[in-house]
Amino acid sequence: MSALSVRQHKPDRVPRNGAGIAAALDSVKRLEFYRELLVAAPEEAEAILKRWWCEAMLDTGPGGDWLTLASLNGTLPTIDVITAIERRRSARLPVE
Incomplete structure (x- = not known):
């Protein structure tokens, strides 16, 4: 993959x-x-x-401070793998 x-x-x-x-x-x-x-x-x-x-x-x-703080605080938004694959497919990006 x-x-x-x-x-x-x-x-x-x-x-x-x-x-x-x-x-x-x-x-x-x-x-x-x-x-x-x-x-x-x-x-x-x-x-x-x-x-x-x-x-x-x-x-x-860009947004590096926000990303670092959110990662350290455990507030970084995440998505599940299925949603990520669906987004990639809808954007016509490879998922293999």
Whole structure:
């Protein structure tokens, strides 16, 4: 089964490297990012970059603050799989 995101984003909004991620984060998060990255073993660095890249994408995305707060508070609206499939089919998007 493959899925395409209904909401497309500009892939280069936050470059997938340390400098790009750091530039997208606020000062408090940037310090935490650097702290984690500097003490990480080489085999841990990729996972840290991926996690912080996701954080940077949320922070820089339209409605990012709302999405983050709703996720943390457990108030993020969700739908069941059947409804998601029906929406994709009605939009003529692949569901396989």
